[in-house]
Each structure stands twice: as C-alpha cells, then as structure tokens.
Amino acid sequence: MNQTLDVIMKRRSTRAYSHSPITDDEKDTILEATLRAPTAGNMMLYSIVEVDSQNLKNTLAETCDHQSFIAKAPWVLLYLADFQRQYDYFDYCEVSRLCQERGIPYRMPETADLMLACCDALIAAQTTVLAAESLGIGSCYIGDIMENYEVHRDLLHLPRYVFPIALLCLGRPVRELSDKGRSSRFDREFIVYKDSYTRLSGGDFKRMYGPLETPADAPRQYYQGADNIGQAMYLRKTSSDFSLEMVRSVKVMLDNWK
Numbered sequence: 327m328n329q330t331l332d333v334i335m336k337r338r339s340t341r342a343y344s345h346s347p348i349t350d351d352e353k354d355t356i357l358e359a360t361l362r363a364p365t366a367g368n369m370m371l372y373s374i375v376e377v378d379s380q381n382l383k384n385t386l387a388e389t390c391d392h393q394s395f396i397a398k399a400p401w402v403l404l405y406l407a408d409f410q411r412q413y414d415y416f417d418y419c420e421v422s423r424l425c426q427e428r429g430i431p432y433r434m435p436e437t438a439d440l441m442l443a444c445c446d447a448l449i450a451a452q453t454t455v456l457a458a459e460s461l462g463i464g465s466c467y468i469g470d471i472m473e474n475y476e477v478h479r480d481l482l483h484l485p486r487y488v489f490p491i492a493l494l495c496l497g498r499p500v501r502e503l504s505d506k507g508r509s510s511r512f513d514r515e516f517i518v519y520k521d522s523y524t525r526l527s528g529g530d531f532k533r534m535y536g537p538l539e540t541p542a543d544a545p546r547q548y549y550q551g552a553d554n555i556g557q558a559m560y561l562r563k564t565s566s567d568f569s570l571e572m573v574r575s576v577k578v579m580l581d582n583w584k
C-alpha cells in the first residue's frame with residue numbers, strides 16, 4: 327500500500343473538530359490541489375464559496391436539516407455547479423450574435439448541462455476531501471445543501487444557472503479516529519459488474535446486506551418498528567421530511583433552470 331492508497335482507505339467522515347486551526351498555507355495547498363481535479367472539457371463548470379461568516383455557518387447549520395456541527399466546522403466550503411459563468415462569458419463573446427449571423431440556434435443551458443456541472447463540482451469536492459485528508463484534516467459532506475433552494479439562492483446571491491450541489495465541513499478530528507466503528511461497504515461483487523449491468527434480487531440482497539445485519543446495527547434496522555433494513559431505510563431516508571424537502575427544492579431549481 328502506498329501513501330495515497332493509505333489516505334483513501336483510512337478516510338472516514340469527520341463531524342467533530344478540534345480547535346486547532348487550518349493554516350492559510352494548508353488552505354492554499356488544498357485549493358490548488360482541488361483546481362487540478364479533472365473537469366469536463368477543461369471548462370471548470372463549478373465555483374467554490376468559502377463560508378467565512380459565522381452567521382452564515384449558523385444559518386446553513388439550520389437550513390441543512392439542523393446539523394449543528396456545520397456551525398462548528400473551522401472551514402466550510404460550498405461547491406456550486408456553475409453554468410452561469412460559461413454563459414456570461416458567451417454573452418461577453420457575443421456568441422448569440424454569431425449564432426444569428428450563421429442562422430443557428432443559441433442554445434440555453436439544459437438539464438444535461440446541469441448534470442455535467444454537478445459532475446465537475448463533485449469531482450472537485452472529492453479532490454478537496456483527499457487533499458485535506460492527506461494533511462490530517464478531516465471532512466464531511468452535507469448533501470442537505472440541496473434543500474431550501476430559494477433560501478440558499480437568496481442568501482448566497484446565486485444566479486439562475488448556479489446550483490449548490492455539496493457543502494463540505496473541514497477540520498482536524500477531535501481525536502484520532504480508529505478503524506473501529508468505520509462504516510462498512512457492500513461487497514465489491516454487488517457494485518462492480520463486467521460488461522453489462524446486473525439487476526439484483528432476493529438472495530443477492532440477503533448476502534449484500536448480511537454484513538450490516540449485526541447487533542450494533544439493530545437499533546437502526548428496527549427504526550420505527552420496521553421489520554428489516556429496507557423498511558427502516560425507507561422510513562429514515564427516502565420518505566423522511568428532509569428527503570421530501572430535497573425533492574421539492576430540486577424541482578423548483580430545475581423548473582427555474584429550464
């Protein structure tokens with residue numbers, strides 16, 4: 327195992343942060359590494375907002391499903407899928423005039439463009455995660471930033487073709503995190519296929535979830551009287567208030583984008 331693999335294999339989400347600050351040098355190094363992330367067509371269809379203001383952190387801790395650790399994170403970075411910059415540049419370059427002269431349509435950003443921009447933003451975010459981890463700085467994604475679209479749009483002055491796809495909380499872990507308690511993963515056979523997709527059924531699921539059906543997982547498994555992990559997962563995640571809010575919020579953003 328080399329050092330890079332060691333960092334990848336040992337990483338786990340960090341939600342409690344020590345008071346030891348992240349230095350400006352460390353931030354510079356991490357952001358420089360982030361900008362080296364692969365990006366579709368080298369277009370860099372993303373922007374990053376450093377959330378410095380404590381007031382803003384406090385607000386995000388509330389609007390992102392009341393996760394108080396966001397307010398305590400020493401460094402908070404917001405990843406935006408950004409097609410606005412591209413189209414503002416097209417405006418600056420008078421691309422619409424060119425299209426008119428050539429009799430070709432001037433195409434506005436579509437859902438496919440948003441997906442591409444989300445890919446760019448998330449790949450950049452994960453590059454941040456690994457660069458930070460290599461310096462002993464932990465992180466945790468906050469997917470709930472996709473909720474409350476209108477609130478976040480107004481709060482952060484987001485124009486039409488910008489969508490907040492991920493928030494990252496970063497900081498040194500309060501204590502050295504051991505391998506114990508590290509979340510498990512499905513076995514590779516259920517995730518990695520050869521040449522075509524494999525749709526799973528009954529027995530596959532039994533084996534796939536087997537390692538998760540441990541006594542330690544039982545409280546989660548039997549959440550709200552659920553009989554099994556699937557039922558618990560649906561109640562805890564898919565049909566939960568935060569998930570329904572995410573569905574609503576993303577729909578508003580998509581309607582606005584289109």
Ligand SMILES: Cc1cc2nc3c(=O)[nH]c(=O)nc-3n(C[C@H](O)[C@H](O)[C@H](O)COP(=O)(O)O)c2cc1C
Pocket residue numbers: 337338339340341393466467468469470509
């Ligand atoms: C897209 C995405 C969204 C996530 N959102 C949250 C979140 O809102 N709050 C949180 O505490 N963890 C969040 N996480 C962290 C996951 O819960 C965590 O990665 C997962 O449980 C696996 O644990 P590990 O990262 O320690 O291996 C998110 C992770 C991803 C990739």
